[in-house]
Amino acid sequence: MSARYHLEDLLLLMARLRDPQQGCPWDLKQTWQSIVPHTLEEAYEVAECIEQGDYDHLKEELGDLLFQVVYYARFAEEEGRYDFADIVDGLTAKLVRRHPHVFPDGTLQSSSAGDASQIDTAAVKSRWEAIKAEERQQKQQAESVLDGVPQALPAITRALKLQKRAATVGFDWGDPLAVLDKLEEELAEIREALAGGDAQQVLDETGDFIFAAVNLARHLKIDPEAAVRSTNRKFEQRFRVVEALCAEQGQALTVARQEDPATRIDLQQLEAFWQEAKRRERQEQADETFP
Template structure:
């Protein structure tokens, strides 16, 4: 099976025609005509997360659907750019194609890479050259502000680590986490708590945790998504246990809910 087929090309052309029709000034959809880059951007981010969710659930039928929604977002932005005379979908596709060829000389050129680590080093060097060509200077240049905060924290420190600014190992990061925890405790002990200082200390702790995930070669966003799913699963078990006794969470004591939580936790380990 391959995506490089006449059918794939025709379906993409059909999608582009649909998008143009939706944005037609006279006969298009009123909602679609009113949108701009700023109003569509949140939908683009949402669709990317829905793709990740379908993958996590291993729902391949849903993944095909979600990828279609994400592709539509790309087409939407390209259509608006074409209307403004900035660029079109062809420029988007050409740009990424040329970038991938440029970043993979071991596939499309004479150079050869012996292993994944060597390729990663070459990839990062190429990206650094591209940032320099765009006049983006500094080790941390080019990291989008719109990235999820945990992901951006990991990427910021990964960049810094490449020039030697890093903890030696995960144990050292844990020591830093303990230090930040004590600083937060000190703030909590103040008679008059300063919300700004509390936010600063909590931010420091989250930043260190993102670094810990990086040092352990884990994705901090994936770790937190897993924790969210676990909390949701166990809390629903608490609700189910209470419902079996004709009770609602707001009618139960914290001790009662904690007992059901521990039972749900134990059941997962069996």
């Protein structure tokens, strides 16, 4: 049985890959910017494994994501900025600071924390946000509570973070029903924009509608990114059934472009196939629930 590798081995591996004389040509060409798309992809693959309950495969994806951190740490070390140990030190210090209910004396060795079951979760979250706000103030004199929300985030995730920040100072709807009213208002404005034929206004109002939908998800305590990913998977599964049903009848799924009327399939039939796909999905779910 071979010996187990450790974190130090991974850091050594990265150093070897980036060695100017004997390293890997591909790794030597990489930069801070070129690795970013890989990092985002690995993060989403981690999320997908968790959402699908594939925890065996998750181990591999977590390793791939960790490798991204090691990459950035190596870039920083080569430029004399900091190294992996500095990243770990800064992260640990920050988390100790943000958990005073667990580390009351501000050290990792704290042993006088109270009973976790007796801690008010809402109070902990409030304190967490207050500490983060204090940290932002120390880093720079913030002009807005929205400062520091990364521009590069996926739009839906950034919308959620902006809304959460605004809510910390009371700029928020009182309940989900109020957000539903806002959604209906935005939908009416989309209809009005469509009637007016103004493309820019249609874009703006559609964005407002999506932003309000994110707000509704937040009030319902639903992660909007996870919700949309789930819907994407559901749509894909159903659409593949529609394709299969079309093929079974020798019909082509090209409504707009198919020239042969004998093989063209109309939207009414597609809707029937879609409903059949939904019926099969419900049946599969029922079969799983009652084996």
